[in-house]
Amino acid sequence: MHTAAGVWRWRHNPLRRTTDLVEAWAMLAAALLIALAAPAAGWMCGALANAALQESVRVQHQQRHLTTAVVVRTAPGPGPVVDPEVPSEHAARVRVVADWTAADGSRHTGAVTTTQRGVRPGDRFRMWTDERGLVVDRPMDTSTAGTHAAVAGVGAGAASVAIIEGGRRLVVRRLMQRRYARLDRDWARAGPDWGRTDAGN
Template sequence: MRAGGRAKKWLWRWRANPLRRKDDVLEAWLVLAVWALISVGGTLAGVFTARAADDVFAQQRAERTPVQAVLLTDAPRAAATSYRALVKVRWTLSDGSTHTGMTLVDGGRKAGSTIVLWTDTQGDPTTQPPSRTNAAVEAGFLGAASALALTGVAFGAGGAARWWLDRRRIDQWGRQWDLVGPRWGHKTS
């Protein structure tokens, strides 16, 4: 044993010990279950969430198509460079049907100029789907977030259960001391 250190016994809660209580064994199994849930469950939650998100992004890329749209109104110019204005546009789908609607464009664009507009399967304007790289990054972040969320819930539930076991042990110690304490030595009163 190191100087000043204490000996650490691995798996001490499962070893035969006259001082071991049922609550100690229950706590050992609880800690094991929490760590198994964190390692296996967190990994599975992260992988499944990332795959589901990646599937959604792939479906968006498959369903959304870019079309050329013509601005029907001017977009007002603003002092800010990141200003976007809602303007009326017209676009033609691959089946030859013409549609009009509203979309956001950069400020300062003139009527008659063309933009790229993304449409869904019904031909309605929608947002641009994420690229494969952006989708992979976002899916990874969503998977990591779900793994961390499961880890937090498991760790919190395990901590609450251990707190309950500690309260129960303290109550048991109090009852046992009430039985044994009066038989010890002299009283100070």
């Protein structure tokens, strides 16, 4: 409202310059775009991202299968692996050689990791495989997908605000350059007679 009032006040002000009016309209346009266009862009981006991510969740749950693996022995190599994407109490992953059966019925043996502590031969743990029995990551869940989509929407809205404000600042900078250029021209014309008695008469 303050910006709109400023534009209206400048309309008939005798001291108003054209650049003043352009600057006021640019400020009003930027305020309206930030209030209306930025939230719309954020909502649209979030909705599109959510649709894509939920489809990815659906596909992952179709293509990935939970199976039970049986520990054969501890795998040789360095100590436990820390996974930064899981809670701290389950972050340590131990390498083991295990047997498992794929969704198509084929049997597999290989080196995998598990969060189960103190594993011994014969212990069982759950893991995810694809349709061919290859070990894959746990499929994304709907809540995680929704969180990622919300972050994408907020980011798009913030980026829109930054672009709009950057455009407004660019317009104001150009206007200031025009004002200084005009002032320099006027000063150059008045300069030779500045301070003389009856100058300009």
